[in-house]
Every structure is written in C-alpha cells, then in structure tokens.
Amino acid sequence: MSSNKTLTSDDLDVIGQDAFTAEDPMVMVAELVAAVDERRLADPADAGYALTLAAEITERQGDLAPALGLVDRAVGLYRDDTDGFARAYRGDLLARLGRDDEALAEFTALRPRLQRDPDAATYLSEAMEECGYAPIAEQWLTAALESVLDRSDTNAQLLYHLAQARRRIRRDLELPADEHDELADRMREVMNGLEPAGEREADGRGxxxxxxxxxxxxxxxxxxxxxxxxxxxxxxxxxxxxxxxxxxxxxxxxxxxxxxxxxxxxxxxxxxxxxxxxxxxxxxxxxxxxxxxxxxxxxxxxxxxxxxxxxxxxxxxxxxxxxx
Known part of the structure; x- marks a missing residue:
C-alpha cells in the first residue's frame, strides 16, 4: 500500500538499507514502484534509481524475472549515459536467466564506455564477473587501459578506475601481476599518500x-x-x-x-x-x-x-x- 509520502534521495538510500533486514522486503518494492508511478519522488531524476533499487530487492528474494522487468523500466527512465549501472545489471540478470546472447550483447554495447566513463570500469566488470564473464571483462579492461595510456590527453581519473578494476579482476582470476598491475598498485599508493609497499612495515593491528x-x-x-x-x-x-x-x-x-x-x-x-x-x-x-x-x-x-x-x-x- 502506498504511503503517499514524497521520497527524497536520502529516503531511497534508507529504504535500500532497511530492505536487508525487513520482515517483508517486497512491501518496500511496492512502495518504490508506487512512488515512481504516482510521481512522488522529490527529484524526478531518481525514478531510474528507485526502480533499480526495487529490482535489487526483488532479486534478493530469488525472483529474477520480475527483477529484470523492473530494470527494463529503469533503463527506459535514465537519460544519456547515466543508465550504465542499470544496463550492466540487466546484462547480469539476463545471463542468470540463461539468456546469454542477450546478456553479452548488453555488455558489448556498454564496452565503449570503458574509454570515457570512469565508473564504467567498476559497474561493467562487476556485473560481468557476477555471471561468469570475468575473463572477457579482463580482456576488455586491458584493451581499454592500453588505449587510454596511448592517448596524449590521458584522463587520470579514467586511468585510475580502469587500472584498479583490472587489478581486482586479475586477482580474482589468480593471474600473475604484470606491469599494468604494478601501475595500479603505484597509483593507489599515491592516491592514499602511502610510501611504496617495499619501504613500509605492516603493523599487524586490526x-x-x-x-x-x-x-x-x-x-x-x-x-x-x-x-x-x-x-x-x-x-x-x-x-x-x-x-x-x-x-x-x-x-x-x-x-x-x-x-x-x-x-x-x-x-x-x-x-x-x-x-x-x-x-x-x-x-x-x-x-x-x-x-x-x-x-x-x-x-x-x-x-x-x-x-x-x-x-x-x-x-x-x-x-x-x-x-x-
């Protein structure tokens, strides 16, 4: 049942968190969908986020097909390139529903964003890893990273996210570190103001x-x-x-x-x-x-x-x- 309350961005975050421990999370799904349908969002641009959140809650209940339907609606409400996470999530759901050709087509359509959107390295690689496409994700991240390194106008933020996503995937695949992995480690050390790893000692504390x-x-x-x-x-x-x-x-x-x-x-x-x-x-x-x-x-x-x-x-x- 709708609460008739206008939901802010913060309200959506709280609903997403509370859904983990709610007795009946689907009540929250209904509220999120109703807020979109009844235009009860303080920021109309949050409609895609609200439906994606509803899809994630639905997925956790084991209902993949309804979750996919909610993500489909979400993608249609996003504008420009802000739909990246939802589309990657749709690819993940398609793969887990056995629709591998459609999943790979969705991921492939997102691949060009690796060379222009820093967030794409994270949401695309994680979605692909979730449904068993980690080796392909590693290849795509490598190609994108090398392409960005070859540019004369290298975007430092884009480079950092590509290098870190690739490093994580390669660790999970238990691949040996290469020069790009070493670059990722150096960039993270600089970002966090640390000495090089070989020059400091672990303190062993929790x-x-x-x-x-x-x-x-x-x-x-x-x-x-x-x-x-x-x-x-x-x-x-x-x-x-x-x-x-x-x-x-x-x-x-x-x-x-x-x-x-x-x-x-x-x-x-x-x-x-x-x-x-x-x-x-x-x-x-x-x-x-x-x-x-x-x-x-x-x-x-x-x-x-x-x-x-x-x-x-x-x-x-x-x-x-x-x-x-």
Whole structure:
C-alpha cells in the first residue's frame, strides 16, 4: 500500500538499507514502484534509481524475472549515459536467466564506455564477473587501459578506475601481476599518500568497528568522536573499508575487525577514572578488544554476508565503499 509520502534521495538510500533486514522486503518494492508511478519522488531524476533499487530487492528474494522487468523500466527512465549501472545489471540478470546472447550483447554495447566513463570500469566488470564473464571483462579492461595510456590527453581519473578494476579482476582470476598491475598498485599508493609497499612495515593491528546501534550511542554521548570514527555510520564503514583495502594492497595478511560497544568503552574508562573521549583511553580500549575472541576476518567472500552486519552481500554493501 502506498504511503503517499514524497521520497527524497536520502529516503531511497534508507529504504535500500532497511530492505536487508525487513520482515517483508517486497512491501518496500511496492512502495518504490508506487512512488515512481504516482510521481512522488522529490527529484524526478531518481525514478531510474528507485526502480533499480526495487529490482535489487526483488532479486534478493530469488525472483529474477520480475527483477529484470523492473530494470527494463529503469533503463527506459535514465537519460544519456547515466543508465550504465542499470544496463550492466540487466546484462547480469539476463545471463542468470540463461539468456546469454542477450546478456553479452548488453555488455558489448556498454564496452565503449570503458574509454570515457570512469565508473564504467567498476559497474561493467562487476556485473560481468557476477555471471561468469570475468575473463572477457579482463580482456576488455586491458584493451581499454592500453588505449587510454596511448592517448596524449590521458584522463587520470579514467586511468585510475580502469587500472584498479583490472587489478581486482586479475586477482580474482589468480593471474600473475604484470606491469599494468604494478601501475595500479603505484597509483593507489599515491592516491592514499602511502610510501611504496617495499619501504613500509605492516603493523599487524586490526581495526575497531562500531556496529550501527553502538555507533549511534557513542556519537550521542560523545559527539567529538565523529572526528576519529566518522560523522555517520556510512562514513565509519567507508573509512574502515578503505583502510583495510590499502593494507591489503600493501601486502598485509590476517586483517581483522573487532567490535566495540558504548557500555564497554564506559566500563573500561571507569576502571582508570578516564574520559571515554580521551585518545589514550580509547587506544587502551581498542587494545583490550583486539585481544578478545570473536574478531571478524577481512575480506569476506564477495557474495557472502558483509562484515558490517547489514545482511547484504559484501560486493553490494561495503566493498564499493573502498572506491568512494
């Protein structure tokens, strides 16, 4: 049933997140579709996004054909090249429905965007990998990367995204690193302000993660902790994912996340009469938590549950945050 509420872009993001844990996610699908049909979107340009979101929720329920129908509608509502993710997703669904010729035709139509749209390297390669076309994606990324490198007007952002997407695909395919992979590693190091991998040592530490209820509680009690931990839970997760990705690229192994709690931090601080917001107290609490059992190994499998506890797949939840 429609709520008659006008949905903002932020509302759509919340619906997408809440759908992971909703008792009946299809109620949210109905609301998204109704908001489009009844023109209840604060920004009409969000119509394609709303339908793509509805398709993803539907897909998670195992209903591939209805999900494809929603994506078809979404593609028709996007303008210009902003339909790239939805079209790549359509190719993925077509392949999983056994319509391989149509899927490959969809992917092939998107291939020219690899040489002009930085985001295409991500959405196209991930969609192709999802449905078993990773070797083809690696070939296309290689050709696009080499073409961009040959240009006199090389776009640095485009080059970076192509190199990183290709590096990821080649790791998943267990291919040996080549000169383009080394370029991708150097670019990431420069982007993150790191020394070359051979000149720094891993510190072997895990990272403290605050689950959403605990994160909300610590910021409510100590707003100053937004500086070290993030102004929102999304920012907190993005920071952790980026840091872990950088460490992984630097060759660190055994990366883990350990969990914090607001009450636990208060109790730790109280034992020494300290302030929970004090950096020294927090460092001690992190040392304590890291030595407890129950740390989560990182990274999880791409199609496995995300480490943040959202209930979504890692590849669609926190993995993309490393590129945010």
């Amino acid at each position: 990272l403290l993660f605050w689950p959403k209820p605990e994160f909300d509680r610590i910021l409510l009690r100590w707003p100053v902790l937004a500086d070290p931990y993030g102004r929102s839970w999304d920012e907190h997760r993005a920071r952790l994912e980026r840091e872990l990705t950088v460490r992984n690229d630097a060759g660190e192994t055994g990366l883990v996340l350990f969990t914090g709690s607001a009450d636990g931090l208060v109790a730790f601080a109280a034992r020494d009469g300290g302030d929970p917001a004090d950096p020294g107290v927090r460092a001690g609490y992190e040392d304590q938590q890291e030595n407890l059992a129950g740390a989560r190994a990182w990274p999880p499998r791409r199609n496995g549950p995300c480490w943040c506890g959202s209930g979504g797949k890692y590849k669609k939840c926190c993995l993309p945050r490393s590129r945010a």
